Amino acid sequence: MLSAWLNAAVITVGNGANPSLSAAVHQARAGDTVLVIPGTYKEAAIIIDKPLTLLGQNHPVIDGMNKGHILDIRADSVTVKGFHLRNVQQSYTKDFAAIHLFKCSHFVIEDNVLRNSFFGILIERSKRGYVRNNDILGEAVTEQSSGNGIHGWHSSFLFIENNHVERMRDGIYFEFVKNSVIKGNKSRHNVRYGLHFMFSNDDRYEANTFEKNGAGVAVMFSNRISMIKNRFRLNWGSASYGLLLKEIYDATIKDNLFYKNTIGVNADGANRIEFSGNRFDNNGWAIRFLGACYGNKIIGNNFVYNALDISYTGSINGNVFDRNFWSKYSGYDLDKNGIGDVPYRPVKLFSYIVHKTPETIILLRSLFVDIINFSEKVSPILTPDNLKDNQPLMKPVTENAES
């Protein structure tokens, strides 16, 4: 191994010497570095089947001419850095990508610019790799004819950091991906989700920004996911939400910001989830609980200026609301200990009715609705009696979320 490294050569592509990248890759030995000089290279389906370092100088353009994958990596310890990849074939049957990794480990995909790529970076059956500082911009219009920005499948120990993904189908998509970290990415204007988990366990995503996506982030059929310090912003539309939870267990949702989403968190079959230190600001609904949500803890969050704070149906099911700050709270604090003396009921009668008959939302902000909300607040009949915050805070929780 050491001798291989000592003998490693640098092969330069472009500049007359070596006109073709694929020829250079073919010619290189394991451990070599292939340096690509600025220019435009019309090449596709470049198969990399040995450990190599591919370096682009000032982002040379590799134009895939709409023929299959551009870089098809099938070996361990491959680094791809500093390229501009564009024009990947669009297909309804095959997932062609600008960079395709299959059964790889210890890879680094860094500082690349991807344009008009069908799928951006497609990672299959791989582990222990970095994907960072890439800039992926697509032109997705419909879900059917577009691909995902960064797509992980049956992989583990991936580190997805500081990428910028825009106008793809899903910004980042994980299916059967374990023990991975997604950090500091920006995912905006994607047709479907900014970030999408399916059947992926023990992952963490942190300090990402999800903005104006078809529907924020979806976490489905996954266990033990940590969601920390993310910003879910401006996912606003008639069927849009910041975060969708579907059949998930034991997650942590901490110090996030939900700002101006139609629905901040839409929880359907979400169990044993801890919400703390989050700020729900100016959403239509802050959290909407649909059926089968058990044992969730909503403790120490700030709910400010949401049209409806909580939507809920059925009995309490061991869900706990405690020590949150509610901007709509109108109680008092006689002993000045910072905790309101009267419990707060986050579910308004109207939000309960809307839950049952969605069409009644048409009466939003009518005088009648204000009156029934008030009378229900004074003496609850229809809304779950024990659904209340017994220790509502008088002042907002100090936040760790960056705004």
Added chain:
Amino acid sequence: MLKILKYSFTDLMRSRWSYIYFLFYLTLGFVLFFLNTDLTKAVITLMNIIIVLTPLIGTIFGVMYYYSSREFTELLLAQPVKRHTIFAGQYLGVSLSLSLSLVVGVGLPFVLYGIFASAAIWDFATLLMIGAFLTFIFVALAFNMALFFNDKIKGFGAAIILWLFMAVIYDGIFLLSLMLFNDYPLDKLALGATMFNPIDLSRILILLKLDISALLGYTGAVFKDFFGNPLGMVVSLSLLGVWVALPVMLMLRQSSKKDF
């Protein structure tokens, strides 16, 4: 008619109540901006108030004006003037002065806080226009009630009940029927039901202008489809127009048949 209009108008303009009404909206506007400087939010808060208050004030003012100027009206009736002219003039006088108080009272603070430079200008204009429409509608309804009942208390009561029905009870029945027929497709029914109540119609028209309309979800999409396109806008505005025209016509009919 113009003469009577002018008389009623100046009479009301000189009255204390117009000033109080005007000052109320003026202080409301300034207080709103004192509490927050966000124009869009101020428009939303204002909507809640305008939707409830303008019909109520219109109703009360209309009835009050009719009964208090009854003797003068009888005097006018003895002159060679058409009945239509007298009542139309009085009606327009009341409605116009109320609308003026509203538009100037609310408009002034908004202009001072820079509504012209803001993107909310059109929402605000719609809001004021709808406020004026509601005033015209409810003053006409109030005149009808007052013409129908000779007894002051009965007339007052009936007018207030009419307002209560439009502002609260109607929505209650609407809500109940939506809940009862939960299993059927309801968006057409909801659309139709809002058409028959000027207060609901106004509320929806303003709501759809604000970005809170995304909350309306699927039902909202149906509404947006309808009200969002120029045809829907024309239809709904002309419906408000019909809501003015019908009570006014009824009032004129009543006035020409009534035995004073």
